[in-house]
Amino acid sequence: MIWVAVIVIAAILEGMSAQLISIWFVGGGIAGMIAQLCGAPVWLQVMIAAVVTLVLLLATRPLVKKFLQNKETHTNADRVVGQTAVVTEDIDNLAAHGRVEVLGNDWAARSTENVRIQKGTKVQVVRIEGVKLIVTPTVS
Template sequence: MSPSTIWLIVMVVLVLGELATVGLTFIWFAVGALGGAITAWMGGAIWVQVIVFLALSGLALALVRPLAARYLDTKNVATNADRVIGKTAIVIQDIDNIEGKGQVNISGQIWSARSQQAVVIPAGTEVKVLRIEGVKVFVETL
């Protein structure tokens, strides 16, 4: 088997690895393998092929990855839970941290609630959601 064929096989395996992970992990090395294949096809010695492979892989990683990451950036999308932070809620069950009880209605969703200031908040009070810990929201009166 010729060296250029080996490089092409390596490139195909790396591309398949990239397709399986979709994490911009293997594609840079596939570019290097293509360079190694071209170098082998042109009759370059094995050490030249390896140097071309390493150089092209490094260049692709250093130069193209930041651009690709910027355009393919998967920004963190807030989960439904994260979206309640900062919202106004209505207390539907008195919030009492000492007794460990309290519930609020946030946009039609019922959440267990605790007071941020450790004060009792009566039912019917409007509150603001400050943070989430586990399945509980921590709130303060408006």
């Protein structure tokens, strides 16, 4: 009966968490319950449950962690990074103005250095900061 409680408590804790915290104890609890049903002494049940929990943790945690960490949300705006744009309004970081057109869309823009970039200049989009493109003049 103790193994059913371990399984249920671990499953409830896992369900209440956004992270993988106790799922491995469910597997260990199942292994301990199987050992109990086979008539193993309590010390052996605990050892089996602990070993199975540890093996599950070591075998699956790196994979699960990799999948959980790579949940970066890309937006349509990300596609402009690396693209060539045309300055439609002089870019002046000190005056906090400037605009470019890239892929048919108009964006606020700032330069990577504090240099003024004239209207009509071709620039390359380096990154996005908020709603502004950070650009650098292209080398002709």
